[in-house]
Amino acid sequence: MDCPTCGLTNPxxxxxxxxxxxxxxxxxxxxPGWDVDLTWGQKVAAxxxxxxxxxIVSFATVAYSFADIATHYFAAAxxxxxxxxxxxxxLTPRLFRKNYKTFRIYAIxxxxxxxxxxxxxxxxxxxxxxxxxxxxxxxxxxLVLLVYKNKLQAETIRSLSSLSLWLRFLVVGPYAVGLxxxxxxxxxxxxxxxxxxx
Numbered sequence: 001m002d003c004p005t006c007g008l009t010n011p012x013x014x015x016x017x018x019x020x021x022x023x024x025x026x027x028x029x030x031x032p033g034w035d036v037d038l039t040w041g042q043k044v045a046a047x048x049x050x051x052x053x054x055x056i057v058s059f060a061t062v063a064y065s066f067a068d069i070a071t072h073y074f075a076a077a078x079x080x081x082x083x084x085x086x087x088x089x090x091l092t093p094r095l096f097r098k099n100y101k102t103f104r105i106y107a108i109x110x111x112x113x114x115x116x117x118x119x120x121x122x123x124x125x126x127x128x129x130x131x132x133x134x135x136x137x138x139x140x141x142x143l144v145l146l147v148y149k150n151k152l153q154a155e156t157i158r159s160l161s162s163l164s165l166w167l168r169f170l171v172v173g174p175y176a177v178g179l180x181x182x183x184x185x186x187x188x189x190x191x192x193x194x195x196x197x198x
Contacts, residue, residue, distance in 0.1 A: 001014070001023070003017040003021050004021065005017065005021040005028050010023070034193065034194065035192070035193055035194075036103060036192050036193065036194035037192070038103060038177075038178065038181065038192045040174060042100070042102060042103055042192070043174035043175070043177045043178050044169075044170065044173075044174045045100055045101075046095055046100065046105065046174075046177045047130075047169070047173035047174050047176065047177045048169070048173075049091075049094050049095065049100075050088055050091040050092055050094050050095060050130075051084075051088055051091075051169065051173060053087065053091060054083075054084045054085075054087040054088040054091060055084060057083055057087045058079075058081070058083040058084035058087070059080070061079060061080065061083040062076045062079055062080045062083075065079055066079075077161075081138065085131060085134070088130075088131075089124075089127045089131070092123050092126055092127040093118065093123055095126070095177075096116045096117070096118060097116060097117075102194060104116065104193050105181070105190060105191070105192050105193075106190070106191050106193055107122065107189070107190060107191075108188060108189050108190070108191050109187065109188050110187060110188070114191075114193075118188075122185065122187075122188060125185050125186070126180050126185070126190070129176070129179060129180040129183050130173075130176040130177065130179075130180050131176075133172060133176035133179055134168065134172060134173065134176055137164075137167070137168060137172040138164075138168075141164040141167075144160075145157060145160060145161070
């Protein structure tokens with residue numbers, strides 16, 4: 001029989017699937033599979049889950065705040081970044097509450113207890129670890145644009161800004177999530193747990 005959660009084919013006498021789905025109670029397990037290192041695609045999915053709504057909010061904030069974005073490009077970029085980072089901080093709990101298709105992220109306390117609910121201070125620590133990596137990239141990208149600002153055309157600078165956004169979503173953000181999973185926080189650490197069919 002096929003598992004409705006992960007699609008794995010199980011023998012007819014199976015009570016539980018490897019992903020934790022119980023065929024007798026028709027319920028998924030809260031703690032599927034075992035500890036894994038996330039693939040790059042999984043890190044992209046985790047970062048995307050906390051960032052795409054923040055990106056929409058940042059665009060909406062800029063559109064609402066500035067009638068003429070071209071004239072106030074620098075101010076609009078700063079407001080957009082602040083809105084993005086603040087809303088990303090609000091969405092950081094999604095890293096733990098979201099049921100990704102192939103993995104879950106847990107906080108593991110010193111006693112070994114797993115939890116998908118973190119306190120405000122713990123969420124803040126995770127968000128700051130992700131934010132630090134993003135700010136480092138943003139600082140370097142801004143300095144490069146500042147140095148070459150007078151040597152490049154405005155259209156080229158806008159293209160480079162778009163490129164830096166794609167780099168953040170496909171490279172820097174996923175790297176930041178991976179880094180956040182490796183850090184030992186005060187009183188807990190993060191662990192990704194995968195399903196059997198990864």
